[in-house]
Amino acid sequence: MIEDNRELTQNIIQYLSHEGIICEVAGNLFDAQDKILSYEYDCVLLDLMLPDGNGLSMLEIIKKREVRPNVLIISAKDALDDKIRGLDLGADDYLPKPFHLSELLARLKAIYRRSKLGGSDELRFNEIIVQLQNLQVHVHGKSLDLTKKEFDLLVFLIINKNRVLGKNAIAQHLWGDYTDNLSSFDFIYQHIKNLRKKISEAGGKDYLTTVYGIGYKFGDHQS
């Protein structure tokens, strides 16, 4: 993680470590260069505004590595040019700050899946098996008929399993950045309801819990 804001890195480390992801932090370009050249990483979280320069310059160095880590740019510079330039220079994705940690995890996993596992892996949660490549979901071997949004929601929930997902995080994940002025919370409820129904109809357990009306949690332990 190349990021100079220590509070932010703490947040991210705290969230990601729950998933068993090991993070190392470089607070400036100099340290980052050192680390990138010395070790191998699966993924680099790259901030653009760093004390000693623009993070985009790191992309050149990263590209030259033999085992190229994936790069996810996290930037507060909401400038479109940076996004386009970053992606042109070989970054895998771009997440504008502020972001939901759950969204960050989902993006990281998606990038990782795409490049390291060739996108062919499947997510497993007890009896639920999600095949990401062909958008199939099986519960106890029975195929579920999910809409695209329900599928996305399930993947998002499983990736962030055992975590409380705020409604905002879910809405933004499903409908993107500009849905903020749409009262999409009611729609989340619809999707959650349908998903629950479809899983339980196939004999799956209900892993979804509502957390005091502020969000949802998908996991084994009922709270």
Place this chain on the structure above:
Amino acid sequence: MKLLNLLTSVYLIIIMVALLIGGFFIFKKLGEEIDFELGLELDRQIEAYAERIRQGVSPEALVNERLEIIELPIQLEEEQLNLRDTIAYHDPLNREEKQLKASKSFRIADKHYRISYYNLVIEAEDITETVVYTMLVVFFIQLVFLGLFFRGISNRILKPFQHTLQKIQQFNFQANKPLHFQKSSISEFNQLNEFLEKMTQKLLKDYRQIKEFSENISHEIQTPTAVVSGKLENLMNLDMTEEQALLIYSAYQNNERIHRIVRSLGLLAKLENEEFESPSQIDLSDILIKNIELLSELVILSELKLETDIKPEVMVKMHPFIAEIMVHNLLGNAIKHNLNGGWIKVHLDRHLIKIENSGASIQHDPDELLQRFKKESSNPESIGLGLAIVNQICKTYGFRLSYAPVGNIHLTTIEFK
């Protein structure tokens, strides 16, 4: 109206009034003067006739058409010179004419005579004619000089001023150069120019600061909000009571709101500063259709009926990112401010995009809703910048936005150039 024309007109009016008043006094004075001189002349004539009577010429022999001698009773007082206008027969002209009659009586050799003598008066019309003629000549001479003055001299005098005007018109923020003027020999113009130089420097400085502010604000505020939202997300995953959960959630929601407001204001500032340069021809139909697809789910979930009439390949000159925002905000509003089971109609052709939807009738002035933070709904999720952004986009690209809610039907139209 040009300054010179205004000055000329005002000057001419003043001259005209002055000439009228002057003419009146000249006319009066001239008349009086003529009458006075004529009176003196008549007096001399009468004296001369009286002298001749004294010398023994019989009055009857003297009488002619201009002279009248009447014998008065001797006991009457001698009359002083008495002038009055009268109409009398004028022989040379062979008609009645206005004449001046002077009369005076004398006691000569035990007799008392009143001698009256007539003479033609110079008529008022004649004087008027002369006065008007003179005044007109003066007026035209003034006109000629005025013309010469404004054409030649004053253009030269006002040249620095016009130069200044031209420079102000050419001033723009993108060039980022304060105005510089040549020294003029007129101190007022120098003062003006100095003031303008200082003002443009200040303007450019402020503009740069605002620009930097809008560039930095996103980073400066978004980073702490990112930190806050991360903390809250982590906090949500700790054991918490319902009360705590609701507090966290409320903090979380408001933090989101800050983020959205800052982002929207940043976008507005960028639009205002015209930072999205070089617009290219883009296919608006394509963008519109894609956005409708993205939002179609929300349309269905909101149980709305969507009708579209989109002509293919409508090319509009604008930044694709901005077009996306514009279309999204328009559609978003149409969905958000709709009624349950309502409808939306979207129309796009080469000239305009028209979005019509059902919705609650509004209480506000529709123009007010185009302004920032003015919103009709009490929905706390809405920050009231959506239409303001669309409005600013239209201003930036010179489109014409009209928003006309009629009862339960809201019609938003954007006409392209």
